[in-house]
Amino acid sequence: MGTPMSIKVRHARAPDIKGLAALADKLMPREAKASDRIRTLTQSLRKPNYCIYVAKAGERLVGFVDLWAFPDFAHGGRMGIIQSLFVDRRARRRGVGDLLMKQVMRRARQLKLRELHVWTSFENRAAISLYRKHGLTKRSLLLEREFDK
Secondary structure (H helix, E strand, O other): OOOHHHEEEEEOOHHHHHHHHHHHHHHOOOOOOHHHHHHHHHHHHOOOOEEEEEEEEOOEEEEEEEEEEEEEOOOOEEEEEEEEEEEOHHHOOOOHHHHHHHHHHHHHHHOOOOEEEEOOOOOOHHHHHHHHHOOOOOOOOOOOOOOOO
């Protein structure tokens, strides 16, 4: 794979969509059909309040992070959510997650976000450590409910 210096992070483009869907299946196996992921990502890329960054090692996608920004009247400004951050198992511990987080933090500052939120499982110590390294702290509890697909 190489060193972190061989990793390039950039905005995702249309040719990345199928590769991103494949990475999403590694993140959340059997959660959705590839066609549903491709359709949803294609639609999301058209939204001005959405951005997704990819990490590439040569021509291979090895990770991604996506960010939604939205107005929050209670906070009197824009908020952001890191929806997903994923690094392929073969590329972990090489600085890829750190590069993705640096890019999303730059974007959050450009957008003048008031707050940035992210969630992960309590057991995902590597992700928690990465998020804390970039200044995110435990402030609340996220509850969720799944609906029929």
